Amino acid sequence: MSSKQDLIKEMLAMQKKFIDFEHKDGVDMKDYYTPESGHVLDQYREKYSELAAKVNAMAHEEKGSEA
Template identity: 50%
Template structure:
């Protein structure tokens, strides 16, 4: 599996866990934007964005373009 495909797989898994968390516990905007240490969504937003940007970077490399 290519690095890009693996990162996309990771993002989809993260989305599934996020949706499961939301369905089970609901979602307070504070929990998403400014989670407390130890909360389920701690680091989620940053990790997801970082992974997404790496996918974009790899896609640009594939086609030889600049972001």
Template identity: 55%
Template sequence: MSTKQEKIQKLLDMQKKFIENEHANGFDAGAYYTPEAGSVLDGYIDTYNDIALDVMNDAHKERGSER
């Protein structure tokens, strides 16, 4: 994908967009877990988790540790 810093920035951008949406529309658990196609939350959970896992794996690789 990209560098660890770019991945972290992507996570921060996703969080910012999520918070903006939450402030504008409130939080709807149904829309979060089963979002409509094309909505702000469509694919959010999977994408966020995939990037976060990449960052964690990168950090372990840098330190020579295992998770």
């Protein structure tokens, strides 16, 4: 399993890639919410959400609290 820092680094890299794409091409909401297969945003939201949930769970585990 990845460390929390590795997951955060991956999330930051994804954010940078998204921002670069947005500045270069703009983001159409259709492409953000329902991108075609192979589009740069294909699976972006799902993957980012998955990573965020893992980081959240790890943080709660570290503090001994419940998510």
